[in-house]
Amino acid sequence: MKTNQFNATVPIRFEQLGRRKGGGRIALLDELRGLAIVNMVAYHLCYDLVDIFGFDWPWFFSKGAGIWQEYIALSFLSIAGICTRFSGRAYVRTLKIALCAALITLATYFIYPDQTIVFGILHCMAAAMLVYALFQRQLENTPPFVGLAVSLLLMLLTWNVANGWLGIGGLRLPLPDILYRAGFLFPLGFSGPDFRSADYFPLFPYLFVFLAGGFAGEWIKNIPAHMRREHIVFLAFIGRYSLLVYMLHQPVLFGVLSLLL
Helix, strand or coil: CCCCCCCCCCCCCCCCCCECCCCCECHHHHHHHHHHHHHHHHHHHHHHHHHHCCCCCHHHHCHHHHHHHHHHHHHHHHHHHHHCCCCCCHHHHHHHHHHHHHHHHHHHHHHCHHHCCCECHHHHHHHHHHHHHHCHHHHHCCCHHHHHHHHHHHHHHCCCHHHCEEEECCEEEECCHHHHHCCCCHHHCCCCCCCCCCCECCHHHHHHHHHHHHHHHHHHCCCCHHHHCCCCHHHHHHHHCHHHHHHHHHHHHHHHHHHHC
16 A cells, blocks of 8 residues: 655755754764765666666666665654754744645646655655654653654554554554545555555654654764764765755756756
């Protein structure tokens, strides 16, 4: 039931993302975000060449490419979760990402109808941020180790919700079909047979990836000074402007490839 071609993975940067309250930016977070966006651009370059320009690359549909895709998504969501511990104005940030998500849906609907993104990584991130904002006090009062352990367990348990079941390994609990026939529960992972989204990252399990990052962020607040300095200038720069890079990278890739091919 899960449709996820990862057409638009997004790293998020806000004015205060990766910034200590009362201090300077933590360059390590910028560099990790920059590494994730470099991976994203490379992945989307391959995606465009195969899906739009017809390159015959069977490896792109291999298990290895799927792991690459999942790594990118997990990176962005966990880093965004970490950064919730460093910045305020939760509802403002949530609204900003929600508006960007809506723009992506409209753009893909009118420009690439076959690649419309209904609930992609941006939508998932905005929804996860809203959940965090609504329960911020309770989440931040939870011991980080407990919160991280529970989040990771729930992530594993809900990893296959979009495929129709809960569980880990051979322990499976089938979910009622009525959840998938409802039609409006796709943000949670209950996507029916008629649901289509070129990029699909539902709240189950990805909300728990975000929350795990949030709990880990409590420890990262005390990161040593030498890790706050820039080590790889290029990655740090890309990480600081990752939202802008995200919004522009696919039109730029498509334009360049159209001229060259």
